Amino acid sequence: MMTRRLLQLLIGLALYGISLAMVIRASLGTAPWDVFHQGLAGRTGLSLGTVVIIVSFLVLLLWIPLRQWPGVGTVCNAVLVGVFADVGLALIPRFEHLGGQAGLLVGAVLLNGVASAMYIGARLGPGARDGLMTGLARRTGWPVRGARTGIEVVVLGAGWLLGGSVGVGTVLYALAIGPLVQLLLPRFTVPETKSAGEAQAEAEAAAAGASTPAS
Template sequence: MMIRRFVQLLVGLTLYGVSLALMVRAHLGLDPWDVFHQGVAQRLGWSLGTVVNVAGALVLLLWLPLRQWPGLGTVCNVLVIGLAVDAALALLPPVSGLPARFGLLVGGVLLNALATAAYIGAGLGPGPRDGLMTGLVRRTGRSVRLVRTGIEGVVLIAGWLLGGPVGVGTVAYALLIGPLVQVLLPHLTVQPAGVTSSGQASGGRWNGA
C-alpha cells in the first residue's frame, strides 16, 4: 500500500508540473502562486522550475514558527514539481492562435485538478504552500477561506507587480480548481490497509493519514 501511495504521489506531482507548463504556454494567465513564481523568474533570469522549488523550500521554513512538520509528500513537492515544469517547458513548443492557447489552458486546468487530487489523495503530507495555510488556520483560529484568500491575494499582487501573467486563466483557475478537485479526490484517495470506506479500522475510528 505504501508503494502505491508513493507512486501516486510522484505521478501527481509530475503531472502538476506538466499542467503548469501547459498554462504557461497558453499565455492566458496563471494561478496566484505561479503568477508570483513567473514574476520572480523573469526578474532573476532563473527558470520557472527553479523558482518553484526555491520558493517551496523558503515557504517550508515558515512552517518552523508554526510548529508544523513536513511529511514525505511535502519534501517531494519541493523537489519534483519544479523539475517537471522545466522538463515539460523544454518539450512543449510555443503556440500561436487563440483556439490553441485556450485548448492548452483548459487542458492545463483539468490536468492540474487531476494532479492535485492524486498527490493529496496519496496522504503523504501537504505541499509547502498548503501546509502554510493550514498552519496559519490552526494558529490564528481564522477560517480556511479567509487565510487562503489572504495568502493568495498577497502573492497574486506581488507577482503582478513583478510582471507575472494575470489573465483569464487566473480567473478560470480560481473558479474551477476547487470544484474539480472536490469531484476527483474521493476517487484518488488511498485508504490505509484495514480501513473501510466509512473510515472504520479494526482498532477503532480512523482519523486520517
C-alpha cells in the same frame, strides 16, 4: 499499500509540474502562486522550475513558527513540481493563436485537478503552500478559505508587480480547481489501513451498536 501511495504521489507531482508548464505556454494568465513564480523568474533570470523549488523551501521555513511538520510528500512536492515544470516548458510549444491557447489552458486546468487529487489522495504530506495555508488557519483561528484567499491575494499582487502574467487563466484556475479537486479526490484517496486490533475493536463496537435497541 505504501508502494501505491508513493507511486501515486510521484505521478501526481509530475503531472502537476507538466500542467503548470501548460498554463505558462497558454499565455492567458496563471494561478496566483505561479504569477509570483513567473514574475520572479523574469526578474532573476532563473528558470521557472528553479524558482518554484527555491520558493517552496523558503515557504517551508515559514512552517517553523507555525509548528507545521513536513511529510515525505511535502519534500517531494518542493522538488519535483519545479523539475517537471522545466521539463514541460522544454517540450511544450508556445501557441500563437487564441484557439490553441484556450485549448491548452483548459487542458492544463483539468490535468492540474487530476494531479492535485492524486498527490493529496496519497496522504503523504501537503505541499509547502497548502501547509502554510492550513498552519496559518490553525494558529490564528482564521477559516482555511480566508487564510488561502489572503495568502493568494498577497502573492498575486507581488507577482503582478514583478511582471507575472495575470489574465483569464488566473480567473479560470481560481474558479475551477476547487470543484475539480473535490470531485476527483474520492477517486484517488488511498484508504487507511487498520491494524488487526483496530479492526476488531471497530467490529465489536458495530456489533454492540447493532444489538442496542433504538430509542
